Amino acid sequence: MPISPYLKSLRERVGNDLLLLPAVSAVIRNDVGEVLLARSYGDDEWALIGGGLEPGEEPAAAILREIREELGVEAEVSQIVGAYGGEGMFITYPNGDRCAYVTTAYACQLVSEALTIEEDELREVAWFTPDEVSGLDTQPWVARILTDAGIAT
Template sequence: MSPYLTSLRERIGHDLLLLPAVSAVIRDENGRILLARSQDDEQWALIGGGLEPGEEPASAIAREIREELGVEADIGRIIGAYGGEGMLITYPNGDRCAYVTVAYECRLAPGAFALEAEELREAAWFTAAEIAALDTQPYVARILADADAIPAAGE
């Protein structure tokens, strides 16, 4: 947790926070999508995280990819901005957050990535068909459909 968020939590405890965030739709050369599971969650999710005060969203997603995967990335177009029920999260420690995330198309620089062990326990590349069979965070399908990475609901 960032020093900024830590200072907020010290003042408000586990109460709901509305937080700006970024998410990365990372594709490989075969069109597969990179998803990850955090240390404290069984569901698969996109790489991403919160913005720091004064940080531009595109800079934040580049930082998150660098921190979580240990590699640089090319940041592409904005896919969309997302909030609502699918972005409400209660963490195992009781902290409640409502995220509003800006999703970007991204490509990793060549080379292997190394997971940030404190935050992520695994990451893997998946096809659209494989993603349909996974237990993912509620927001993932909506973002991937808008990125034309998986079929939209009802298609």
């Protein structure tokens, strides 16, 4: 999904300046213990499915919306893994926009594994064993979240 109307209105006022934004991330595992990761366009690093909250949106509802939008499938939230912020959550996008995210990570299960990837946002998704994840180039916060979720990386 392109930039939200809310974030677009902020960017019109602050340009590329740093914004502190609330976000959500999904730790999605399948029945054999693999973890679902994705890569976006313009970024070679693997990451968790997730995104920003809209004004007034509950975080648990936001992660279900993000999964639905990005993967085309319904999901269920089982528990909060943790909340994460700090310098490891700073991102500068290719257009120069700078964001500092504070994300709440949720353990989630997909209702179906028949994914329909949002091709405007994601270029690739794949299932990985914990051993495979440790050899991937991932976003800086992925290992910390997966470790907290009980997934060795």
